[in-house]
Amino acid sequence: MHPLDEAIDLRASERQELPHEFTGSTHPAYANMVGPFGGTTAAQLLQAALLHPERLGEPVALTVNFAAPVADGDIRFLVRPVRTNRSTQHWIIEAHQMEGVVATATAVFAVRRETWSDVEAVMPANMPAPDTLARMPVKGMPAWPKRYDMRFVEGAFPAAFDEQEQAHSRSNLWVRDEPERPMDFASLAAMSDSFFPRIYIRRRRRALIGTVSLTTYFHADSTLLAQVGARHVLGVAKALNYRHGYFDQTGELWSPEGQLLASTHQLVYFKD
Amino acid sequence: MHPLDEAIDLRASERQELPHEFTGSTHPAYANMVGPFGGTTAAQLLQAALLHPERLGEPVALTVNFAAPVADGDIRFLVRPVRTNRSTQHWIIEAHQMEGVVATATAVFAVRRETWSDVEAVMPANMPAPDTLARMPVKGMPAWPKRYDMRFVEGAFPAAFDEQEQAHSRSNLWVRDEPERPMDFASLAAMSDSFFPRIYIRRRRRALIGTVSLTTYFHADSTLLAQVGARHVLGVAKALNYRHGYFDQTGELWSPEGQLLASTHQLVYFKD
Numbered sequence: 001m002h003p004l005d006e007a008i009d010l011r012a013s014e015r016q017e018l019p020h021e022f023t024g025s026t027h028p029a030y031a032n033m034v035g036p037f038g039g040t041t042a043a044q045l046l047q048a049a050l051l052h053p054e055r056l057g058e059p060v061a062l063t064v065n066f067a068a069p070v071a072d073g074d075i076r077f078l079v080r081p082v083r084t085n086r087s088t089q090h091w092i093i094e095a096h097q098m099e100g101v102v103a104t105a106t107a108v109f110a111v112r113r114e115t116w117s118d119v120e121a122v123m124p125a126n127m128p129a130p131d132t133l134a135r136m137p138v139k140g141m142p143a144w145p146k147r148y149d150m151r152f153v154e155g156a157f158p159a160a161f162d163e164q165e166q167a168h169s170r171s172n173l174w175v176r177d178e179p180e181r182p183m184d185f186a187s188l189a190a191m192s193d194s195f196f197p198r199i200y201i202r203r204r205r206r207a208l209i210g211t212v213s214l215t216t217y218f219h220a221d222s223t224l225l226a227q228v229g230a231r232h233v234l235g236v237a238k239a240l241n242y243r244h245g246y247f248d249q250t251g252e253l254w255s256p257e258g259q260l261l262a263s264t265h266q267l268v269y270f271k272d
Numbered sequence: 273m274h275p276l277d278e279a280i281d282l283r284a285s286e287r288q289e290l291p292h293e294f295t296g297s298t299h300p301a302y303a304n305m306v307g308p309f310g311g312t313t314a315a316q317l318l319q320a321a322l323l324h325p326e327r328l329g330e331p332v333a334l335t336v337n338f339a340a341p342v343a344d345g346d347i348r349f350l351v352r353p354v355r356t357n358r359s360t361q362h363w364i365i366e367a368h369q370m371e372g373v374v375a376t377a378t379a380v381f382a383v384r385r386e387t388w389s390d391v392e393a394v395m396p397a398n399m400p401a402p403d404t405l406a407r408m409p410v411k412g413m414p415a416w417p418k419r420y421d422m423r424f425v426e427g428a429f430p431a432a433f434d435e436q437e438q439a440h441s442r443s444n445l446w447v448r449d450e451p452e453r454p455m456d457f458a459s460l461a462a463m464s465d466s467f468f469p470r471i472y473i474r475r476r477r478r479a480l481i482g483t484v485s486l487t488t489y490f491h492a493d494s495t496l497l498a499q500v501g502a503r504h505v506l507g508v509a510k511a512l513n514y515r516h517g518y519f520d521q522t523g524e525l526w527s528p529e530g531q532l533l534a535s536t537h538q539l540v541y542f543k544d
Contacts, residue, residue: 060484060518060539061337061484061485061539063335063337063378063485063487065333065335065362065378065380067354067355067357067360067362068355068357082339082366082372082373082376083339083340083372083373083374085339085340088339088484088541090337090339090373090376092364092366092376094354094364100354100355101354101355101362102355104354104362104364104378105378106335106337106376106378106485108337108484108485108539110484110517110518110541112516112517112518113516113517114516115514115515115516115517115542115543115544116475116514116544117514117515117516118474118513118514119512119513119514119515120440120441120470120474120510120511120512120513120514121512121513168392169392198392202390202392203388212332212333212360212380212382213333213335213378213380213487213489215335215485215487215537217485217518217520217537217539219513219515219518219520221516238392239392240391240392240393240524240532240535241390241391241392241393241491241532241535242387242388242389242390242391242392243387243389243391243491243531243532244384244385244386244387244389244493245382245384245385245387246332246382246384246489246491248489248491248535250522250535250537252512259515260512260513260515263512263513263520263522263537265487265489265522265535265537267332267333267380267489269360269382270387271387272387272388
């Protein structure tokens with residue numbers, strides 16, 4: 001069983017009334033410096049809605065707010081479809097531990113149908129193929145980056161915090177789960193949080209950071225994700241603004257064929 | 273009293289227990305084709321947290337999910353601080369009408385402190401001053417665009433739906449409340465939803481649309497907003513991807529001095 005599948009293996013509680021309750025746990029394979037990788041928590045929150053018996057369609061939008069440090073151990077997920085329409089469904093999901101709420105999420109699910117479609121964002125051109133690039137070294141890193149095969153074209157995680165400030169924080173990289181795993185909504189949600197905090201790329205110095213809010217729009221449906229399979233996808237990330245303790249960064253995940261699978265945005269706390 | 277202040281004038285209910293309840297109403301000055309302008313609903317949801325007696329600091333992130341059409345009339349806002357930390361606070365807010373939940377929001381508030389700050393996004397250069405540009409004609413439009421003074425440099429709302437597809441949907445414009453109103457978090461939240469749906473700019477044809485999720489990151493604090501005052505701010509918007517009934521668009525609001533006040537992202541349902 002893939003470690004991500006173990007991490008999102010939630011157990012339904014006895015509780016039958018609203019909201020439904022699931023229980024999961026942090027997974028050591030996705031540990032961060034302290035507590036779990038936020039992307040795995042995001043995947044668990046989404047999975048609670050995906051597993052719900054009244055679920056309609058597939059996710060199109062997910063926002064996760066990280067309210068407090070998640071302790072290693074069990075997490076209770078309270079999941080409630082607050083509104084179900086003909087082709088859309090709205091969710092509120094809460095993650096609880098002993099001392100209270102540690103994360104909240106809202107999600108929009110939808111039954112899609114074919115329409116005129118087009119991409120306006122620009123996929124970086126002339127990217128070298130993943131197999132021509134070296135994998136990012138993960139020695140000395142926390143567990144979670146070891147669960148991704150990242151091959152940077154530009155904007156790699158700094159090999160040393162030499163405090164040489166860069167002109168920008170843009171990254172281009174190929175990324176896939178490690179070990180390989182066919183992509184689904186849970187892994188796409190987690191991967192949307194796999195872009196390193198831009199302040200490290202930009203300033204090349206240590207900083208205490210923590211994502212406070214993460215939003216992902218899923219442009220891919222399950223048919224498109226099945227076409228992507230377990231291959232690398234192209235990730236693009238950049239920061240917009242750093243001010244008074246918070247910065248935001250935006251990312252895109254592209255299929256090798258040039259389809260935008262997801263766009264993702266997050267606001268990050270930092271202390272310099 | 274400014275119509276926006278009337279629109280966000282919520283009344284606390286008798287209800288003392290958690291969650292707190294406020295009551296507001298849709299405002300005819302911000303009517304859309306059907307129901308209210310979503311930006312006003314977003315401002316009301318944020319205002320419910322701003323008015324809460326346990327509020328800590330100022331908003332840094334807001335996500336609003338539009339769950340169902342809002343009917344003209346009263347709206348009940350249920351607002352709950354789900355987690356209060358030393359310098360951050362997390363909120364869940366629900367908007368209810370007779371037939372159930374019509375919108376949900378999550379918000380992050382924070383007490384900020386000064387840090388290294390910088391902007392990486394690029395403000396469009398050489399924009400003509402607002403007083404050298406004509407205001408967008410609002411005749412024949414719903415009420416809400418009449419509550420904004422918009423002066424387009426590029427990517428105006430099409431004068432006619434001539435079905436001449438454009439290469440992109442980018443807009444640059446100066447925008448302020450009409451009548452003038454000193455900017456605050458409520459007006460910034462509302463203005464973040466004032467960018468017209470990109471599909472109209474791109475395709476110049478009619479489409480049924482509806483925002484399903486709107487996220488705004490507030491880079492400005494109240495001190496910076498006070499410096500902006502009632503002047504025009506520069507808005508920039510573009511689409512990323514249109515696929516199978518949903519597209520996303522991203523926007524920025526800049527002070528005349530080149531500070532990024534807010535970045536905003538939304539996912540929009542469309543039917544062509």
